[in-house]
Amino acid sequence: MIATILSALVAGIIIGPLARLVLPGRQNISMVMTVVLGAVGALAGSSIFHALSGKTNTPGIDWIALGIGVVVAALAIVVYGMITGREETGSTHHPIT
DSSP states (O other): OHHHHHHHHHHHHHHHHHHHHHSSSBOOOOHHHHHHHHHHHHHHHHHHHHHHHOOSOOSSOOHHHHHHHHHHHHHHHHHHHHHHTOOOBSOSOOOOO
């Protein structure tokens, strides 16, 4: 259990920033929250991949699970921004005033 949590945090360090890179604009969230949401994405991506593929152990880096994790983490970052009311900055969309 502890090994799973630690590996998810390590994966979160990679997946969280990757998820922010694929999103347009700038997300106003802390690096800690980025890593946490990346870890959530890593765990969810791995779970989704294993549930769909039926594989329980793959040698080396599982690129498909990593990709799914980035997508899930990106969605988590968007949802987190919507819940906390933190809007992205630097986008080209401006409200009409």
